[in-house]
Amino acid sequence: MAKDFKKIADTIVEAVGGEENVSYLNHCTTRLRFVLKDDSIPNDDDVANIDGVLQVLRSGGQYQVVIGNDVEHVFNEIHIKNDPGAQSSTQAESTTKEPIISRIFGFVAASMSPLMPAMLGGGMIKVIMTLLTTFGLINPSDSTAVILAAAGDVFFYFLPVFLAISASQYLGNNPYITMIVAGLLIHPNLVGLFAEGNTTFFGLPVTAVTYSSSVLPILLMVPIMYYLERFADKVSPTVLKSFMKPMIVIFIAIPIALVAVGPIGSILGNYLSMGVNYLYSQAGWLTITLLSIFMPFIVMTGMHWALVPIATISLAELGYDSILIITMFAYNVAIGAATLAVAFKNKDKNVKSEAVASGISAVVAGVTEPALYGVAMKSRQVLYAGMIGAGASGLYAGIVHLAAYSMGTSPSALSLLQMIGGEGNANFINGVVALVIAIVVGFVASFILYKPEEK
Structure with missing residues (x-):
């Protein structure tokens, strides 16, 4: 029977306090992400028991309703006019009691998650480009190859602009004004000035930094x-506000961005990447193993989105990522396989159906929430x-230094295509x-440990 997405959507909105209690709503690949004016209204157990809902989470000032693969269908049935101004006020109120680290991770996660479809789409174009050139189907110098390569690079090159939009929508800024500052960071004329050296702004020194993909x-x-x-x-006087307000914001933001924040952000990003890669170089096998093992708990909090910048920085600086993509690859496939084992041992047709669909979703598409919340959390084995x-997979990946050379689909079996690169075929084979x-x-561990409930 086809799911009634409108009924699911209406029930969820009513359970979180109605449209009047929602100041902002977006979604990632599996979750509805609400910012509520009063987050004490919804009863988590009641929302979690709604047909079509897998789990409820509160993180980073957001009320997250995990739907799974059908999240976009449900989201499209919810007709709520987002109010960024109300959201920013609510966000400030709802996060004041949270630890600063939680608030920071919540902000980063909320800024990155709406961008994932574009990131994954661009990444897959790069994967297709790699396949076409690797197997000699097109010449890398042909115009077709150049166009494909450019299409695959667009998201990553203009990442500051995309982030300006999503982060501004989250906080309640005017995204178009923020985009001007983000666009300035990667403007060709500014890049040209940096190449010449000794750049200043009204006498203030401007550090030459590469901001594309930052x-x-x-x-x-x-x-x-x-x-x-x-x-x-x-x-700004009321009669002049339409042009004076944005002018003031942009004029003041320029030196802040170019003289202080931009260079600091770039330096912090580089040190973050260096720090993570240092840990990896010293004990790569241990780092990857532990991250792979504990990835389900990271996913439960939604903080895996906050780790995406580490992968993008590694791809931009090193040309590959050996940490986030690899650990999520190991976890997503393993939890999917463990879920499929449930289908083999359980005789209940409903459980079998759910386990098969959830397991395949995790292994092939990298969407693990249905497997995690629909099956694994119901049976801890x-x-x-x-x-x-x-x-086990992460341990092997860490020992052989497995790497991904592009950001493609949500890590899954298909991510093998991202591992084509390096010298020879060794990385792909690994x-x-x-x-x-x-x-x-x-699969074997689940088959041994899982005990179906007797009815």
């Missing part, structure tokens, strides 16, 4: 511009089996071995 500079600027907009609104499989380990160990 994450932290614009994420640091958006909160600053939030307060700049409030300041400009207060000092399945969760433990997935962690065992992920750990990827196949890591995939087999995750599937076999995850």
